[in-house]
Amino acid sequence: MEDSKEQIEESRAEGKIVAGMAASFENPKELLGAASAFRKAGYQNFDTHSPFPIHGMDKAMDIHDSRLGWIVITCAILGGLGGYALQVWAAAAAYPLLISGKPYISTEAFVPITFELIILSSAFSVVIGMFMLNGLPKFSHSLFTHTSFYRASYDRFFLSVAAEDPQFDAIKTKSLMKAMGGEAIEILYDQP
Amino acid sequence: MSQDTSDSVALPRLVSGNPSFSDIARDVTAPTSGTPPSWWVIAFVAAMSLLMLYGVSVVWLVWEGVGVWGVSHPVAWGYGIINLVWWVGIGHAGTLISAVLFLCRQRWRTSINRFAEAMTLFAVVCALQFPALHTGRPWVDYFMIPVPNQMLLWPNFRSPLLWDLFAFNTYLLVSLLFWYVGLVPDLAVMRDRAKKGISKILYGVFALGWRGSARHWINYERAYLILAGIATPLVLSVHSVVSFDFAVSQLPGWHTTIFPPYFVAGAIFSGFALVVTLLIIAREVYGFKQFVTLYHIDTMNKFLLATGCMVGYAYSIEFFMAWYSGNEFERFAFVNRAFGPYAWAYWIMFCCNVFVPQLFWIKKLRRNIAVAFVISILINIGMWFERFVIIVTSLHRDFLPANWGYYIPTWVDITMYLGTFGLFFTMFLTFLRFLPMIAISEIMGIMDKANPHHASYKTDENATKQNV
Missing domain, CATH: 3.30.70 (Alpha-Beta Plaits)
Structure with a gap:
């Protein structure tokens, strides 16, 4: 010994x-x-x-729960708000186009892209966040x-x-x- | 085996035999070492030849313009959009298997998820070729991306075609991330088993220094769970957005509210069929019968039966709604679909997608490898014709007979479609050669001996106690 x-x-x-x-x-x-x-x-x-x-x-080693979820929810909210804001700004301020009488801010039509950007920003934050937390x-x-x-x-x-x-x-x-x-x-x- | 009966629920054995952990690592990584088998070389040469055919077709298309395709008035969306929808639909099965079945704790998915995710990724790459080239001037495709530019031009966010751009690219990137996260522990296995310099360095770089720490696994498992959670609504959204390309228009045959769920069911149907096709081949040539058992094939075939019935329901209810709407154009579109000049395509679609899968009600046929293989190919033929029927039959005869026509593809249409198989299989064969096609760490994790609380460890303890 x-x-x-x-x-x-x-x-x-x-x-x-x-x-x-x-x-x-x-x-x-x-x-x-x-x-x-x-x-x-x-x-x-x-x-x-x-x-x-x-x-x-996790119990045997007494490891605290992963904090990843908080990182992801923050990025998801930012991604969603950013995506919606981008569309409103582009369609109503930067390049207003009147298309078949639809309002400039057509929220219903902005739903799919807002949704996709929520998913995209969460996915990147999951992966980057996980590797950062793990060093x-x-x-x-x-x-x-x-x-x-x-x-x-x-x-x-x-x-x-x-x-x-x-x-x-x-x-x-x-x-x-x-x-x-x-x-x-x-x-x-x-x-x- | 007698220990299993002590469990309250008798689960089927997902890995047959009782391999050790290192046996699994050895067996799964075997195809990536040594010289490639001759069938692989032949298949790779064939795939590369098709890829070159694709390259030639693309060069000709870009040089001459989309006029070399068969698209014209009145059918302006031909093979390009059919192939796009077909390929992206195939992709959906991979995400369904890796995400939805993960959330549902369907542990049998472990044997096939890596494989199916790779298929998703490559299918989406093939799908993206078509809209990018269909614009006619692919060098200005960046106009679609909202970036500040000199022309002060911004895309029209109210258009379903732009929604597609976001949906497809999100899908591609999220699938890639999901696949890579799942690969990291296995890349560490590859790194640790590699002997020679260059492969050890490359696997090492991509494994990011993974060392299987329990403190890392806890974040890793959470990451995987969240990715599965966000991939689930994503996979439902992607084909829904594809269906909006049609449903948001006002064309009879396209303008229906059933399109999103109908497209998603069809996507899962065709994707599962291609997974079955590829899985049966890989299982035979690589001898992975202990990981991909008849139970797996049986379960996949049940999915084909269920989703086949769903698309059958959609075909029927579309007809009913056309009649019930009382709209003569709507009625004409559907009668023309089933009994018009393209009736042959309609009935190929109907037979392959609705009648053929009904054979899977019989357990013996579900568990028959040859039958499953043939049916899975028929389903993909049928699903290609589904998109053909939706696109071509709705466009070729619209409101005024002066606008009627008959769509015939040109040789460029056909070589481009065949060429994407070259693209797909070149990528897929490369994947089979260089990466573990079964998730090693996941398959180890579902084995009895991976669970420290499993009955087999308790009996070991009792045995030692008795010996003492």
């Missing part, structure tokens, strides 16, 4: 920046168990990585220094603890990972 501590000290001496520690688990059930054990042990800055979302993980794109991450993390996208389940976590301790963290069934426990380094 002492080896991990020595390893960290050695690598710090070499000038590498220790970012945390990660372990691999066999299946979703083990990962879920490990996640709740880490939360109960007082860890906050830890994360789990799986090929698909795992049912109950993506981020091509360089300490987890990618783990030798078997590439399997996290298709058949392994990982738990990582950041070095900034007040509970992070080379020995204790490693032994808890091991106790919960973690394998391939490795120290993560920030990529240069």
Whole structure:
């Protein structure tokens, strides 16, 4: 158990920046168990990585609900108002055309485009908002220094603890990972 | 299998056998690695040849003008608009499968949604070719977009044709976003499994550094849910707006209030038919029988039966309304449709769309791959003729006999239509070769072992307890 501590000290001496520690688990059930054990042990800055979302993980890790909906509703309202305003301004102010006696501001005829612009602005805000909330794109991450993390996208389940976590301790963290069934426990380094 | 009986609801197994997670990743990504199979090369060469035919036709069309098409007085909307409506209608099935069935928690959709979304995207690209070229001067198509310009010119927002521009482009962009969001976790799989440099870099760039974090999944799942929620009204709106092109006019045969729901039902009908056609081929050539089971084909065929009955109802009620309206022009338009010079097209449409799908009342035929394949092709022929009938028969004989005529397509019409198949299949075959055609992370997520609360884990625990 002492080896991990020595390893960290050695690598710090070499000038590498220790970012945390990660372990691999066999299946979703083990990962879920490990996640709740880490939360109960007082860890906050830890994360789990799986090929698909795992049912109950938000409760096990105590993750707050996504705020994405608020971003989207704001953009949807702005898109709708903007779309309607564009049509009113173009049809009644910038280029007034009298077509078969219809009023310049023909609200009924403006409904389809207003609707499409609500959808378009919400769709872009969903995608951009989701990636922004997730801090993506981020091509360089300490987890990618783990030798078997590439399997996290298709058949392994990982738990990582950041070095900034007040509970992070080379020995204790490693032994808890091991106790919960973690394998391939490795120290993560920030990529240069 | 005995564990399944403990569940209160017996769900059909969506993935047959019991593959491990890495087996799924390996099987789904297999077609993207190694040398492409010879059938793929042959199909790709054929598709590229058709695409070149399309290119030649477009050059000729732009060079000479739309006069090289068969459109003239009185039928000013010919193959161009028929193909537009047909292609965009096909697209609707992909969004229906990925969005509406997602909201309805129809988990069987997982095996086919990536595939169907790709089909949507490429079908909409094919559809957009036609209105862009139909303007006659495609280099000034930007006049339709409301951008400040020197001429101080703004588009007419009261026109359904402009609504179309917004509906189609919104549909294309939203479909692309939806497809891409679904692809990101799978691109990470591709990145992590790629060995060689260039593909690893490209998949890596498009995967955006995805690392499957639980804190990311929670936003991701919410994003997917919202996209599904907004794609649902969008898909209903797109074909409704297409139908406004007709319904807002005052032409007998077009000016009917049933058009929006009737067009949407027809779009879903033809789109599901093309999904069945492509799915059966892909299932056979790639051997994805454990993911796309007979249960999937059966369910798709039930959709074809239901939507086929809906369009059958629409055809019939249109006739009834024409008679009930008491308007002689309206009555003439419909009698002329069924018994006039284009009666052959009408009855091809009616047989393929209404009579043929009735075979799917029989379970044995729904589960027969060959029957499903043939019927799905017949339905798409029928749906092409539906648009032909709506457009050509309504235009060719209007209020005054002096305005009557008979529409015949030219060779450019036909090569352009065939050419869009080249465009579609070039894109589709490229997709099959470079991207996973089944949503890997989603299919893993619906497996029993993906659920940490599933009975199989409990029995494992009991077994270990007993051993201890």
